Amino acid sequence: MTRVGDVFLAFALFILYNELGTLNFREMVELAPSALC
Numbered sequence: 001m002t003r004v005g006d007v008f009l010a011f012a013l014f015i016l017y018n019e020l021g022t023l024n025f026r027e028m029v030e031l032a033p034s035a036l037c
Helices: 001-021 025-035
Strands: none
Touching: 001 025
């Protein structure tokens, strides 16, 4: 079960990186409202 969770976590991080261009959480919090609307 944890391997499935790891795969989905990696997939989610890949999507976030493609949408926001960073994996820095502080930058994501600042960029998310404008980038994901």
